[in-house]
Amino acid sequence: MPKKIRIKDIARLAGVSAGTVDRVLHNRGNVSTKARQAVEAVLEKVDYKPNIHVSALSLKRTYKIVITTPVVSPGEYWESIHHGFRYAKEAYSNLKLTIEVLTYNQYDIFSCREMFRQIAEMEMDALIIGPTFHNETYTLCEKMDERNIPYIFVDSNNDGTHPLAFFSSDHYMCGTLMAKLITSLIPVDSKIGILHAVRVGNQSANSTILRKRGFMDYISKQEAAYQVLRIPFSVEEPKNNESYLSRFFSVHHDIPGVVVMNSRGNYVANYLHSNQIHDVKMVCLDLTTPNVEALKKGRIDFLIGQEPEYQGFRAMKTMLEHLIFNKPVKRENYVQLDILTRENIGFYKRFNNIML
Amino acid sequence: MPKKIRIKDIARLAGVSAGTVDRVLHNRGNVSTKARQAVEAVLEKVDYKPNIHVSALSLKRTYKIVITTPVVSPGEYWESIHHGFRYAKEAYSNLKLTIEVLTYNQYDIFSCREMFRQIAEMEMDALIIGPTFHNETYTLCEKMDERNIPYIFVDSNNDGTHPLAFFSSDHYMCGTLMAKLITSLIPVDSKIGILHAVRVGNQSANSTILRKRGFMDYISKQEAAYQVLRIPFSVEEPKNNESYLSRFFSVHHDIPGVVVMNSRGNYVANYLHSNQIHDVKMVCLDLTTPNVEALKKGRIDFLIGQEPEYQGFRAMKTMLEHLIFNKPVKRENYVQLDILTRENIGFYKRFNNIML
DNA sequence: CTGTTAGCGCTTTCAT
């Protein structure tokens, strides 16, 4: 086992001092071309892995990171992502970090637009974005590109922008997977109910569109002739949902399977249960507290998880390691699509233990 | 945000020096009762989290850790566990570690007995065990208990022993989950083929027994009357398997589903494929390279993963943090049972990225 | 038994 190589070793090999090596490693300037080349030559040869924890120990400067995502509510998807942010911060607790969190209403495009407008002007070293609306996000990112401030996406990528990286599930494949699962649970040629959020303001969220496309593509490739029926539902005006659902299920009383493409599956599951409509198989999304409960009670059959904690953790970790060490970054990062049932849900508690 | 508390702070608050605090924290002795109590009183009050990476930096002593598991072959289950060991070692690369790996033949009880006999006498600070045979493991652990050497299990626990911790899947629940999945894929009341390894020497591995029990319990609780048929198979004498399988499937030509409770699912899947036996649904275990391939080709429908890398990682990490920091240890650790399909398998690459 | 000190790998300041 070759001994671990340190800055001091590189310095010796290059015939310079440790200080100079450090300056080269961090592009701090004030290095002669000759010295730089000598150091770079050595770096080519040896496998230097800086110990980032030790590094953090002696770092003086403070970094400011801004985070913007949809509003965070307890037990919901975005809270898990924020947990991930926090764990990453914890893991590098010697760093001097200032984190500012700014949330917007993901169902209101105007709220998002206003918030992003403010963010575009703020002082910061880096930005982490949980995007919802394509154009608003695009505008913000354009500004960041101009200002040379790196940004990373969580939950979704946003076409046309130039993020340092994104951590997201493959929403198209998510839809495909949901289709595969629901069709494995119900008889061929039957009806399938499908529910997804519509947002007022104007457009749908990108992720929803992709999921639905993946779903429909899978269905249409099957030999069996499934009939897919849209279930009306509004996240913003919940008072109407009860009647939407009762109307839908009274017309389609024979429907054997429902897929919910946002995180409100529990709402439908519990509706069905309290109205004694059994034998409707359900495939839903995200391990929110109410969804997990419904899964455990057998009211949901399969739940798809998107590793939100991990997304947040990796986004923050990647950003810090980029900022501090110019550590090379992998741009496209698709997270796992976890399939949960009442049998295996009990073992999914990713963050009690992991990552420090 | 309260400022991070350091040893120096504790020392000041307790009216002693940093050296004394360190001695208390590590039970190194040479501390007066009075000083100890003063320090302990402070520790009660403040939330001190030692920075283990910095700590490792200044640690002088060398730790020797012995690992014993079944033989490791490329692309198989145990290799993944060993990857986990290595990643954990990497994560604490400032520590001076000597790792000795000693493997045995998991299908030969005598090989195991002999190896464990040697290990029982070796010099070491800690032991990590991937157990197979109950009694052999028990004997080894008794010896370790006597010698006061801590040990941790991966893959399975072993009843009657006193490990510091174990990292394992819940094998009973694994069987249950496999039953749930196969029954969701095939018609009610049909036959199910089930395959699991038998070991020469004497008994079956503990994990296999538990898995089968979980499977059968689930089946017998169903209203439908499934008929479960054992498929003969030998890992040690692979030459007979072809004829075992062809005999089995010619008798039960109408069988709609097969469950494989060891990691050789690909063998059956590929047999079926090359003999043009289609429409047999398969639920198999472990993300070995050949299993993953068979899953991607659609020859396996569901594959169950047991987070082997994570098991290894956590086992090693836990041991190191115990050894070096007396960090409190959670004894029972059940890992996720991941459900993989050809749709989501592509996103499971736990160790390209995580944990350093 | 206890405080002081040197040193781990790295960054940063300060002379030069």
Add this chain to the structure above:
DNA sequence: ATGAAAGCGCTAACAG
């Protein structure tokens, strides 16, 4: 532009 030196939090050796 560069090397020397101090200091981050922690441990270990040493002197008392």
